[in-house]
Amino acid sequence: xxxxxxxxxxxxxxxxxxxxxxxxxxxxFTLLNEEEGExxxxxxxxxxxxxxxxxxxxxxxxxxxxRCEFCSDPYRDKSKIMVVSYIQDAMAIxxxxxxxxxxxxxxxxxxxxxxxxxxxxxxxxxxxxLNEEVKEVIIATSPTIDGEMTAVYLDKILKKxxxxxxxxAHGLPMGASLDYTDELTLIKAMDNRRKVDEENA
Amino acid sequence: xxxxxxxxxxxxxxxxxxxxxxxxxxxxFTLLNEEEGExxxxxxxxxxxxxxxxxxxxxxxxxxxxRCEFCSDPYRDKSKIMVVSYIQDAMAIxxxxxxxxxxxxxxxxxxxxxxxxxxxxxxxxxxxxLNEEVKEVIIATSPTIDGEMTAVYLDKILKKxxxxxxxxAHGLPMGASLDYTDELTLIKAMDNRRKVDEENA
Numbered sequence: 001x002x003x004x005x006x007x008x009x010x011x012x013x014x015x016x017x018x019x020x021x022x023x024x025x026x027x028x029f030t031l032l033n034e035e036e037g038e039x040x041x042x043x044x045x046x047x048x049x050x051x052x053x054x055x056x057x058x059x060x061x062x063x064x065x066x067r068c069e070f071c072s073d074p075y076r077d078k079s080k081i082m083v084v085s086y087i088q089d090a091m092a093i094x095x096x097x098x099x100x101x102x103x104x105x106x107x108x109x110x111x112x113x114x115x116x117x118x119x120x121x122x123x124x125x126x127x128x129x130l131n132e133e134v135k136e137v138i139i140a141t142s143p144t145i146d147g148e149m150t151a152v153y154l155d156k157i158l159k160k161x162x163x164x165x166x167x168x169a170h171g172l173p174m175g176a177s178l179d180y181t182d183e184l185t186l187i188k189a190m191d192n193r194r195k196v197d198e199e200n201a
Numbered sequence: 202x203x204x205x206x207x208x209x210x211x212x213x214x215x216x217x218x219x220x221x222x223x224x225x226x227x228x229x230f231t232l233l234n235e236e237e238g239e240x241x242x243x244x245x246x247x248x249x250x251x252x253x254x255x256x257x258x259x260x261x262x263x264x265x266x267x268r269c270e271f272c273s274d275p276y277r278d279k280s281k282i283m284v285v286s287y288i289q290d291a292m293a294i295x296x297x298x299x300x301x302x303x304x305x306x307x308x309x310x311x312x313x314x315x316x317x318x319x320x321x322x323x324x325x326x327x328x329x330x331l332n333e334e335v336k337e338v339i340i341a342t343s344p345t346i347d348g349e350m351t352a353v354y355l356d357k358i359l360k361k362x363x364x365x366x367x368x369x370a371h372g373l374p375m376g377a378s379l380d381y382t383d384e385l386t387l388i389k390a391m392d393n394r395r396k397v398d399e400e401n402a
Contacts, residue, residue, distance in 0.1 A: 005246060005253050005265065012243040015235070016228045027217045029289060034216070036251040042213040045206060046244035050237040052206050064206065088230060 060105030261306030
């Protein structure tokens with residue numbers, strides 16, 4: 001019996017993050033119980049994915065033809081660019097509904113352990129976007145060692161008169177209990193403490 | 202911007218068991234970072250799946266043309282049929298490497314809560330297989346209320362002279378600690394206790 005199709009499908013399913021042998025088989029049986037038409041549709045979506053979903057030539061966000069929904073939106077505030085590591089990060093910020101500027105996706109972080117250097121990231125594209133209209137660059141890399149290093153690097157190379165370079169605040173996450181908070185976060189929260197009457201200003 | 206392809210792909214990914222919005226997006230970005238050729242291959246596997254992977258007309262196990270690997274194997278012990286609810290269950294038994302008989306996949310359990318009745322299961326097919334050659338039917342439905350009910354039902358309708366109908370043993374799983382074992386399992390383990398010198402017989 002030729003089991004190739006099954007084996008290859010299990011192999012493909014195991015590429016999803018966190019999916020091992022057991023989950024792959026559960027997924028396989030889920031697929032096997034689908035209608036044939038549904039599977040053909042799913043297969044077709046995968047085949048079309050790379051052909052139709054591209055990255056915005058300006059900011060690196062997802063787009064399906066031309067520029068992304070932010071860069072092509074005349075109502076977004078073009079004086080602010082938030083620099084994120086990944087498309088998902090921009091999506092998370094966007095869900096808050098309070099940011100109306102543009103984004104720039106680096107597509108990674110500078111990481112000596114992973115061997116990712118500045119030239120591997122979409123930094124040249126960012127520099128090119130910093131025209132007179134841009135007044136603030138908000139660095140929103142994650143508060144990890146690599147994210148911090150990337151932020152420091154960007155701050156250094158982007159610095160110029162008339163451009164404000166900021167970083168998302170570090171501190172206690174809302175709803176956290178102090179005794180479960182790690183030391184580094186507590187230190188950052190103390191360092192960055194604010195006067196109570198400024199807090200909601 | 203037309204986001205349909207992305208939305209539909211997220212919807213398709215969310216059909217996998219336990220995959221919600223967040224995991225679906227993680228899977229989406231995994232796919233987006235794959236080579237185009239890999240995605241085409243994956244898509245092609247999905248499209249071919251239902252066309253090429255069928256269920257064995259005799260036992261209901263997976264096959265890719267003709268009868269399954271068990272039914273078509275002249276070395277399997279044809280005097281024993283193990284009745285399982287799902288294909289996965291037969292795979293789990295097969296991994297132990299100690300069972301050499303045939304299987305029969307019911308494709309479910311009798312369940313009043315889910316509205317699954319005997320006529321919805323592959324029971325007629327099982328009855329037809331019980332020729333003179335078959336000496337034992339091992340009922341290996343799960344030790345749940347529905348699985349037990351299915352076992353009792355099968356025992357009742359399959360009973361005939363010269364046919365041994367058995368059920369997988371219930372008791373403590375190996376490596377379990379008594380104080381973490383549920384009461385029903387403890388009761389079954391006490392009811393089914395065996396003389397120590399019979400244990401490894």
